[in-house]
Amino acid sequence: MNLRWRLTLYSALVSTVIVLLSALLIFVSLRSSLTAGLDASLREGATVAATQLAGDVGSPIGGDAAGAPVQGQLPGVTALRVYSPSGVLVDQLGAARTHPPLRAGYVTVGVERTFTLRLPAGGWVQATRSEAEVRATLNRSVRVLTLGLLPLLLFGVVAGYLLADRALRPVDDVARLAASIAASGRYAERLPPVPGQDEMARLTSTVNAMLERLGSTIEREKAFALAAAHELRTPLTVLQGRADLSLERPRSPEHYVRSLRAVRESAAEMLRAIESLLALARSHGTAPLQPVDLAEVVTQVVAAQWPAATSRGQRIHLAPDSVLVPADVGTLELAVSNLLRNALTYGREGGEIWVQSTRDGRGARIEVSDDGPGLPPGELERVVQPFQRGHGQQAVRGAGLGLALVRAVAEQHHAEFSLAVRPGGGLSASLSFPEAGLDPGSTVTRPLS
Known part of the structure; x- marks a missing residue:
């Protein structure tokens, strides 16, 4: 797998995590908001009923005549129950399918949520409302988020690949130039400079500087090799000339001695040159x-x-x-x-x-x-x-x-x-x-x- 696809998969993974976390945050926020609204309506209903009773548990809130004003003040479809201090149901308005315990605060039983309010003179008021609407809204939100997630992920993959391709295009240019230099040996070629001070500009300038240094090193080594060959050629030519001259015809022992001394001097000179070359080569290392x-x-x-x-x-x-x-x-x-x-x-x-x-x-x-x-x-x-x-x-x-x-x-x-x-x-x-x-x-x- 090439670098483009690896970067694309990494970006898709990051995008997926971000989208999932965002969807989860939206869902949690929406559920909290809807639940808070439901709880506020229940508290408002219980407060309206308590105001109607005015502390007298025996006052009726139900019935057609008495219940109409209270029903008109209740938010949404809310059922009310009034209990005596001993827990006996004394009155109700609307129908509730559950019977939550008499305990101050909020409680959910089945699909109904109930708020219980303790009256100052004793007794209880319960306001109950169904959570079906809240749950239906949450279910619709989950479907919308789920259906919208796939296009977002697909868009993230495509955008990630395009961005990776655009970002790596100068790297391809560097790779192609390096391959061209390696194949042709034209180390004098340079990358076109990239304007700016970003990473690609620094990479291009660094590669060009490396090629410049490489070119100067190669030219210096070529000149060094030519000079070394020239310097070693001179004593070798002397050696060969002395040997050819001595082998032309029979010579006197004195002549052979002089020739051997000249050969020894030339060999010693060549040995010193070779040792200096080896020492110079070793000095370039660490x-x-x-x-x-x-x-x-x-x-x-x-x-x-x-x-x-x-x-x-x-x-x-x-x-x-x-x-x-x-x-x-x-x-x-x-x-x-x-x-x-x-x-x-x-x-x-x-x-x-x-x-x-x-x-x-x-x-x-x-x-x-x-x-x-x-x-x-x-x-x-x-x-x-x-x-x-x-x-x-x-x-x-x-x-x-x-x-x-x-x-x-x-x-x-x-x-x-x-x-x-x-x-x-x-x-x-x-x-x-x-x-x-x-x-x-x-x-x-x-x-x-």
Whole structure:
């Protein structure tokens, strides 16, 4: 059963309950009103008889001459009986088929309703009237309500289906567009915007935003795949060329050694590119976060890169502040390691590098700076894209994935990655973590030189 019919049945059920409750309320109100009118007429008849008697039970109310004035004042067909204090019937006007007990108040016996009034001087007056007219009116009302219920329910079903169809028509448009995109792959299509701020307008704008995000993701992944294929093609071409050249004719052992070394370098370059690609792919997923001390992260990364800095004559100045942030320690160390490796690779030989973890007004921050030649400000946004390097850095071996991986890790940790030119020359790269989730820590300064 589709959603339209389910909504129609739900609305029909609600309509049925509302109509039944309304009919029941009408019936109860009508019965109460008719009964109240009957009771008022009986009380009026008993009061008229009591006024006629004027406290004397022995005064006659019946007979042609005496009963005419009283009969003219009685509402409708009302029978009156007068009883002595001992309960003996002493007079009556009209005929009543029942004999209700002498008890003050209202009582129904069979189809007749009786009101009994106690006289001040003793004795009783009973006014009796048939309920047949009230019951006939109620029966007619039940028939009218029953006959009117079926058309109302049918109208409710039809109206519910039409309303459900009108309400779900934009959803059908969304479903058809999604099916069309899935079948044709044309993810550039968009839904026509719905004016207003209702649910369908929000649904349409949300679907369009999702398609926009999906389209940009697909285009980025296509560009990434093309760039990855290009980057991997270069070392593979070198491998194949070296192998073909060595197999052309017999070579000297020295030539084979040189070829194998070139093959090993190309294979190592390709392996680094593949590992960076895998790390970049994993960084787009979710990872369990736990409290990590930024001071320990930067200290371990600097210790691991210390031999590379020593070989280039570079000095690393480490200033770690102990700050706890929710992070995945493995991917965070990988990101900081890439930042430091970039500073060592593109920085000045024999230059200075600064690594610090600090707490600032917005949260916590890891910063890696160098005093190298740096980059023009116009290239800062481009070099954080996959497989992109700055002009003048093309001779450096590498896949150009380091900064792209750092930015992906920053997004995974809801942090902000920024790259800026230092006023004194060189580059400054930082990871800024939001204030939410930070724990206070003590400050520890350990400069290394």
